[in-house]
Amino acid sequence: MLAPDIKREPPMLYLASQSPRRRDLLGQLAATFSVLDVDVTEQRAIDESPKDYVHRVAHDKARAGLASLDANQRTDAIVLGADTEVVLDGDVFGKPRDVADATAMLHRLSGRTHEVISAVWLVCADRELGDVCVSRVRFAKLDEASIAAYVASGEPFGKAGAYAIQGRGATLIEHLEGSYSGVMGLPLFETARLLRNFGIVPL
Numbered sequence: 648m649l650a651p652d653i654k655r656e657p658p659m660l661y662l663a664s665q666s667p668r669r670r671d672l673l674g675q676l677a678a679t680f681s682v683l684d685v686d687v688t689e690q691r692a693i694d695e696s697p698k699d700y701v702h703r704v705a706h707d708k709a710r711a712g713l714a715s716l717d718a719n720q721r722t723d724a725i726v727l728g729a730d731t732e733v734v735l736d737g738d739v740f741g742k743p744r745d746v747a748d749a750t751a752m753l754h755r756l757s758g759r760t761h762e763v764i765s766a767v768w769l770v771c772a773d774r775e776l777g778d779v780c781v782s783r784v785r786f787a788k789l790d791e792a793s794i795a796a797y798v799a800s801g802e803p804f805g806k807a808g809a810y811a812i813q814g815r816g817a818t819l820i821e822h823l824e825g826s827y828s829g830v831m832g833l834p835l836f837e838t839a840r841l842l843r844n845f846g847i848v849p850l
């Protein structure tokens with residue numbers, strides 16, 4: 648007698664992120680996924696390098712997403728977490744707290760080259776794997792008035808380093824070396840490679 652045909656459900660992909668940019672970017676690689684709302688404290692330890700920090704936060708977001716699922720969902724789930732930070736002179740710039748913070752960040756980025764570090768992690772019940780992408784972004788020299796106008800536009804808020812490469816922020820950038828999608832929040836080359844590793848064929 649033939650063995651019964653046991654069909655396994657395909658894995659379900661979850662995005663552990665509230666970032667609309669990540670949702671759009673992941674949509675370029677996967678036709679269906681669900682979004683999970685996770686709350687992870689983003690606080691760099693004193694002796695932690697910026698790269699290790701970004702890696703850890705992306706990992707924590709993915710793990711928190713997996714933990715938020717019930718036991719049944721967890722068996723077939725693959726959860727993606729990501730983190731993006733701007734780094735200049737060893738200082739990590741996250742999302743600005745207020746107008747003064749955004750203004751100070753843009754002053755420091757003006758006329759300089761900084762790094763944007765984006766990490767992505769995939770976790771499932773019995774495996775996890777991550778990758779990190781570092782890009783170099785050179786800002787034009789910005790005067791007081793253009794910084795004030797950009798901050799007043801509201802775009803800097805909710806963005807690491809107080810700018811958005813995908814928005815008006817593009818007009819501040821003289822040069823990019825690395826990954827446009829990585830700067831925007833989800834490095835697509837690295838993410839596609841990880842998805843393949845987990846058996847998901849990117850679109």
Ligand SMILES: Cc1cn([C@H]2C[C@H](O)[C@@H](COP(=O)(O)OP(=O)(O)OP(=O)(O)O)O2)c(=O)[nH]c1=O
Pocket residue numbers: 663664665666667668669689708729730731732733742763805806807808810811812813816830831832
């Ligand atoms: C540098 C840069 C960052 N960003 C965004 C991407 C991320 O959403 C954000 C960095 O903050 P993150 O803490 O990485 O992400 P988040 O808080 O927005 O979302 P979640 O933690 O729920 O995943 O900055 C841009 O949109 N454009 C840019 O050019």
